[in-house]
Amino acid sequence: MPMSTWFECKVRYDKIQENGSAKKVNEPYLVDALSFTEAEARIIEEVTPYISGDFSVSAVKRTNFTEIFWDDTADKWYHVKVSFITLDEKTAVEKKTTSHILVAANDFRGALDHFMEGMKGTMADFEVSSIAETQLMDVYKAKLEGQTAE
Template sequence: MQNWFQVKATYEKMLENGTQKKVTESFLLDSLSFTEAESRAVEELKPYISGEFTIADIKRARLSELFFNDNGDRYFKAKVCFITLDEKSGTEKKTSVQMLAQASSLREALQVVNKGMDGTLADYFIASLSETAIMDVFPYSEEQKKKIQL
């Protein structure tokens, strides 16, 4: 199972009008620990950020699945509820999980999640879908990315 960490980096960003502004942006990394997440974040962000930057925050992201889509430029968090039947009492039980989908719009994110869930035998429904502030995702290797083609 993958451990995902959301890392916030603070740095001076050059805006389109030529001025510099201090910004804090979020990134998602696959790591074993908080320490490794910080060192991986520094290594992954060095090529993209000119000048100095600091890691402002690291927190564990509880994600059960990530769906990558080459057409997408934003990341959307989906709350997916699985419905199971308790055979002893005969009642329905809902289990919620968080998933992340890469897409360019909310509608496309919904399609990516549904396409990624194809072949799932469990009954499920998408309880919520919202855009996140995550700028980029860094898994351990490109082969681990579960790509969805629409």
């Protein structure tokens, strides 16, 4: 199975506030896509049912997330920066390789717990460099063949 490429797509639209007034927002979403063009098409398809009125895709950029730990009960997304530590056998020098993992959780503690749970069974030594809440509104997995929305 090919590795996922995650694109952050920003969607600009007028969001109706609780008091009934409209406010211009520019909200980030994450989509799994093969190209910038596909990412833009996917985000339009995903948000169209939820946004009334006009909207535009104001930005599409590739992200460096290597993995996503899902939790359907969570309402926030956390960016976990983790360093994997390897030892060069010839020189005996420690080498750190940074990875970026997206974790669904309801709070900071939940993000750390969910991350650690997801890392169980990994043989590699690692250390968490940082955990930060993202502004992501939602994350959309790739649609596999046969899962089209037609």
